[in-house]
Amino acid sequence: MAQIRSPLLHVFLLAPVFYLLALIGFPxxxxxxxxxxxxxxxxxxxxxxxxVGLDNFREVIADPTFRKVFVNSLVFVSVNVVGQVxxxxxxxxxxxxxxxxxxxxxGLLLATWMLPGLVVGALWKWMFASQYGVVNFVxxxxxxxxxxxHWLSDPAVAMTAVTMAHVWYIMPFSMILIAAALTAIPQELxxxxxxxxxxxxxxxxxxxxxxxxxxLLAVACLVTxxxxxxxDMIFALTQGGPLDSSNVLPLLSxxxxxxxxKFGIGAAVGTFAVVFVFAVALVYxxxxxxxxxx
Amino acid sequence: xxxxxxxxxxxxxxxxxxxxxxFAGVAIYLFPIYWMLISGFKSSAxxxxxxxxxxxxxxxxxxxxxxxxxENIARYLLNSIIIAVPVTLLTLVLGSMGAYAMSRIRSRLxxxxxxxxxxxxxxxxxxxxxxxxxxxxxxxxxxxFPAVILATTSKTLAFxxxxxxxxxxxxxxxxxxxxxxxxxxxxxAFWRIVLPLMRAPLLVVxxxxxxxxxxxxxxPITLLNQQHLQPGSVGIYAFIGAEFADWHRVMxxxxxxxxxxxxxxxxxQRNIVSGLTAGALK
Numbered sequence: 001m002a003q004i005r006s007p008l009l010h011v012f013l014l015a016p017v018f019y020l021l022a023l024i025g026f027p028x029x030x031x032x033x034x035x036x037x038x039x040x041x042x043x044x045x046x047x048x049x050x051x052v053g054l055d056n057f058r059e060v061i062a063d064p065t066f067r068k069v070f071v072n073s074l075v076f077v078s079v080n081v082v083g084q085v086x087x088x089x090x091x092x093x094x095x096x097x098x099x100x101x102x103x104x105x106x107g108l109l110l111a112t113w114m115l116p117g118l119v120v121g122a123l124w125k126w127m128f129a130s131q132y133g134v135v136n137f138v139x140x141x142x143x144x145x146x147x148x149x150h151w152l153s154d155p156a157v158a159m160t161a162v163t164m165a166h167v168w169y170i171m172p173f174s175m176i177l178i179a180a181a182l183t184a185i186p187q188e189l190x191x192x193x194x195x196x197x198x199x200x201x202x203x204x205x206x207x208x209x210x211x212x213x214x215x216l217l218a219v220a221c222l223v224t225x226x227x228x229x230x231x232d233m234i235f236a237l238t239q240g241g242p243l244d245s246s247n248v249l250p251l252l253s254x255x256x257x258x259x260x261x262k263f264g265i266g267a268a269v270g271t272f273a274v275v276f277v278f279a280v281a282l283v284y285x286x287x288x289x290x291x292x293x294x
Numbered sequence: 295x296x297x298x299x300x301x302x303x304x305x306x307x308x309x310x311x312x313x314x315x316x317f318a319g320v321a322i323y324l325f326p327i328y329w330m331l332i333s334g335f336k337s338s339a340x341x342x343x344x345x346x347x348x349x350x351x352x353x354x355x356x357x358x359x360x361x362x363x364x365e366n367i368a369r370y371l372l373n374s375i376i377i378a379v380p381v382t383l384l385t386l387v388l389g390s391m392g393a394y395a396m397s398r399i400r401s402r403l404x405x406x407x408x409x410x411x412x413x414x415x416x417x418x419x420x421x422x423x424x425x426x427x428x429x430x431x432x433x434x435x436x437x438x439f440p441a442v443i444l445a446t447t448s449k450t451l452a453f454x455x456x457x458x459x460x461x462x463x464x465x466x467x468x469x470x471x472x473x474x475x476x477x478x479x480x481x482x483a484f485w486r487i488v489l490p491l492m493r494a495p496l497l498v499v500x501x502x503x504x505x506x507x508x509x510x511x512x513x514p515i516t517l518l519n520q521q522h523l524q525p526g527s528v529g530i531y532a533f534i535g536a537e538f539a540d541w542h543r544v545m546x547x548x549x550x551x552x553x554x555x556x557x558x559x560x561x562x563q564r565n566i567v568s569g570l571t572a573g574a575l576k
Binding site (some may be wrong): 006008009010012013016018021026027028029044045094098099102103104105106108111112115117119122126129131132141150168173176179228229246250253263269273277278280281282284288289 | 392
């Protein structure tokens with residue numbers, strides 16, 4: 001077992017870990033540090049800047065835009081979690097049935113997840129167009145709406161539009177993860193339950209659901225993390241507008257930094273997002289590690 | 295779950311109904327991709343036709359022509375590839391090193407490393423972009439491809455490590471131990487015995503990382519402000535930034551841009567799905 005402790009393996013382990021610490025860990029800490037500093041275009045390149053305590057945070061919390069966007073983010077993330085986990089579970093159950101093409105069709109859905117976020121945004125912007133968009137056309141043809149819906153320019157609807165597009169984009173990925181856990185449940189359990197007289201609903205309720213619980217929790221965490229990353233798609237669709245109605249925290253942070261050049265404020269908004277994502281990540285890591293050990 | 299439910303529907307009818315429903319459902323779900331692909335073949339009059347045509351009435355290549363001639367899409371695509379190829383290679387090298395080490399070292403160090411990787415992969419790029427911009431600015435790296443390549447690899451590498459680790463765990467270490475008896479060094483064992491066995495998983499991870507790097511938007515738009523350096527994602531963004539857009543041209547641009555990704559996906563669909571199911575939650 002001498003080779004197991006060889007120095008080469010430790011170099012192999014540390015190289016990627018240091019890479020990630022340098023290009024993600026350090027920037028995140030740098031961002032947190034900036035949120036306590038007064039950052040101007042003039043001192044942007046320096047590490048030491050005037051320390052301003054919680055001033056940036058006070059300004060952020062007093063800003064009604066921030067409060068609106070904070071609530072938006074919670075809505076966006078939770079609708080995504082509920083939508084993707086429930087639709088993903090339904091789709092996974094459907095494709096778990098034996099029929100011709102089940103695996104192929106299920107795999108094909110993953111095409112949406114492979115697309116660049118910007119393409120997804122551009123595509124849905126075209127489909128959501130008020131006058132010539134195909135979404136309004138289909139809704140009108142089915143007599144579901146009275147007049148055209150201004151999907152992206154009506155502040156009351158923009159968040160719904162953005163959320164729908166994002167659920168469409170990532171749901172197949174959630175479904176694939178749930179499907180994998182579903183296949184791992186031993187078929188004998190179902191057969192035994194069927195012999196005992198359990199119907200399909202009882203079998204789902206008492207066998208599939210308990211077995212899937214850790215996976216569903218992990219998927220919910222992953223969806224939260226993915227949804228907090230939904231920058232490209234929203235940037236292409238609405239830029240967070242109109243009136244920040246479809247804005248989310250990472251995008252707001254980016255806008256403060258690169259459009260208003262208020263880097264300290266942007267960093268403070270970012271710190272809120274970092275804390276939120278980090279908390280979810282802890283739950284995720286606990287779930288995954290627990291699963292791996294079991 | 296099909297046991298005991300085939301009382302009034304025969305098994306065959308049931309399967310047929312599911313096939314038809316499944317096919318129809320997937321067709322509706324993927325309709326937006328179809329809509330993108332056909333919109334580029336419409337004329338500037340037909341794109342705004344009401345009711346819209348679900349198959350181009352007079353398919354033509356005008357939009358594609360203008361995207362190549364006026365928008366210089368070739369330049370954008372070349373830049374996307376110049377960024378995505380090194381990201382993929384760097385990710386595969388660092389990813390297979392790390393995943394191999396994680397599957398062979400038996401100490402708490404691996405647990406710590408794994409938790410660090412899992413925690414670091416969650417931060418949105420939009421938040422990392424600002425500090426990366428400042429750091430790279432002071433290093434004089436702005437407006438260079440290496441800046442975007444280094445930053446993008448941090449995203450793909452974490453993903454690759456998570457997916458590859460369980461794959462490397464499946465390779466029995468007896469194979470390497472036998473080679474040590476024959477006088478192989480650890481590096482030779484990794485290079486000549488383990489890596490060739492990992493060809494399929496590395497292909498899957500490489501394909502996904504390539505797609506992610508190829509579609510990357512946040513880092514290029516933050517770190518590159520010269521048009522001749524910008525990749526396809528930024529090209530599309532510039533195109534739809536205006537209130538009014540020539541949608542047939544935008545969709546032609548988008549179709550050409552995603553073609554390599556869709557091709558890779560269709561070729562490797564089976565492997566990508568099984569790779570994700572084996573690795574993504576372990």
